[in-house]
Amino acid sequence: MARPRSGIDAEVFAATLKTVHELGYARATVDRIAAEAGIAKTTIYRRWPSKGALLTAALVDAFGPAPLTGASRTEILATAIRWIAAKIGEPGIGAAFAGVFTDAVNDPELRVILSAQLQDPYRIAVEKALGLPEREVLFIIDVVVGTLLHRMGMTGEPMADDDVEALITLVTK
């Protein structure tokens, strides 16, 4: 009966990351993202409940499924870490990730969204792939993602490959 939603999501995600990349997270206002996507702000708020939720959705879309392949736990972890490090280095993604994450620190609602939509799927997949308990996987995620985000936050640049390898060594050792 009703008009179905048009397939705008992909364009909005692209506009979101592009805007964050060009202007930074703080200057990437919802108005500007809407303008960049060529849609109305109301359309964004009809689909996502908050700016943080939009960013989270854009990140989920951008990350896609994690490559959890390899002959051993070490190989699987190394591949996954290189993948997440590379993703965070892509234009806009790192800044968006760091921005959402830091917003979530002070926004319990956003924390729930971020945890459920971005972290949990990967956590569960990693648990299955590695056969490790939740607590250990959460710790690994804290170390890997925390380290990458801290580097991103303090320098404004993604972590260099050498340091990513050091991180892999640290975690898989």
Added chain:
Amino acid sequence: MARPRSGIDAEVFAATLKTVHELGYARATVDRIAAEAGIAKTTIYRRWPSKGALLTAALVDAFGPAPLTGASRTEILATAIRWIAAKIGEPGIGAAFAGVFTDAVNDPELRVILSAQLQDPYRIAVEKALGLPEREVLFIIDVVVGTLLHRMGMTGEPMADDDVEALITLVTK
């Protein structure tokens, strides 16, 4: 000749962390902090150029000098990590730290302040205490602080002692 600055800094820092602890970072407005400290907002802005700079100064004051003592590198690192983890767990400090870090991600000026006033002193001290090059120390800081903040951000709670010990093992191993 002129009226010297009164010793307000300590009270402002206390009011800052107390307000962040009670209201959270987002609700800790400069007006409220000033009210809590019993001073005028203009006095704050005369001393610190922005809210982020105030928070950074409050954190620098709250952390104080790092305990870099021990018989070996491993001991020194373990002590330091337990210390920073405990500090981040203190009321207000963790939330303030995460908040400032968040803001810094999108505010280059604040990033400079945060880097120069909070990170660099400890980085230099650690370099001397451990006899390690800057790059390695920066990596260790990314891992330790990043992990602790990521846990704080995703759960809202500081890291439990067990996991702190795991982090120490990871880094010193």
Added chain:
Amino acid sequence: MARPRSGIDAEVFAATLKTVHELGYARATVDRIAAEAGIAKTTIYRRWPSKGALLTAALVDAFGPAPLTGASRTEILATAIRWIAAKIGEPGIGAAFAGVFTDAVNDPELRVILSAQLQDPYRIAVEKALGLPEREVLFIIDVVVGTLLHRMGMTGEPMADDDVEALITLVTK
């Protein structure tokens, strides 16, 4: 298509004059006016570029069209002068007028607004009604309005009827 502006203007004007009347021009802050009108401060700034512009608009609204009727120039002028004198005596209007005028003295932008929106319409109407050149009408306005405002400013009270009649005699003689 967009949400139409609600008919708030009249309420804001009323709130403006009421606030000026009760608190005086200096204490009539934009926040208080907004609160009195039951709207947000941002709504005021979206519609009027400054506090002075709001006051000007409120005055334009309060004055309304000038009564320029009468059998002769003398009659027309006398009617108009009694009208403007009575208006300036109304609660809030005199203080608001004097306040805006004050601000305009030092604010070229406001002077343009005040001149174009408040003075010019009446000047033009008077020119037509009396068949006098612009320069003479401007002089008459200076004398009439200047005298009334000066009395208001020096005494805090509007000019008494006797003196208004003397002013009429002076100008029409």
Added chain:
Amino acid sequence: MARPRSGIDAEVFAATLKTVHELGYARATVDRIAAEAGIAKTTIYRRWPSKGALLTAALVDAFGPAPLTGASRTEILATAIRWIAAKIGEPGIGAAFAGVFTDAVNDPELRVILSAQLQDPYRIAVEKALGLPEREVLFIIDVVVGTLLHRMGMTGEPMADDDVEALITLVTK
């Protein structure tokens, strides 16, 4: 043996009018006037109770005694009006006068100062010189000063000579 007050007053008055002339009344803050005079702001507030009082004193000093000479009432008035019009046209004086006057509208205390120190001396002198009752002289002052200030306020420029002569004709007729 108190340190005698140096001849600072004259320098402050000069700095006041100069600052008002260069920056306009609104931008002529007390801080700037003090800086221009090369003295401390406290010194100003020790001598005059408010910014308005300072401006008033500067105006009293700048005006000096009124020339109330002439063979007839008409001549005396014409001379006085030309004098006050010329004074108001001097750089800084007109803007300062208009500024103080308009501030006084909303500041009863300033109104008392302005009335007692600036208006009353001239009013009394004119009463004696012309042999007119207070009420009539007050009316004449309202008309003359009000007209000149209104012109100054609406245009930012002092009244042209032609219009001053018209004002003289109006009042002496």
Added chain:
DNA sequence: TCGTAAGCGAGACGGTACGTCTGGTCTTTAC
């Protein structure tokens, strides 16, 4: 084919915080 429910664009609106500015007071040091 036509009504209707929902999608959508445009933008007004409320709320809240920021950082700035100014008038006026207070305090310390120097002459």
Added chain:
DNA sequence: GTAAAGACCAGACGTACCGTCTCGCTTACGA
């Protein structure tokens, strides 16, 4: 004792952003 220097208080200003709301238009789907 007076002045310089400037810290300090109080409070208004104007701006930016988020998320909500309202309207009118448009698009599909179902009767």
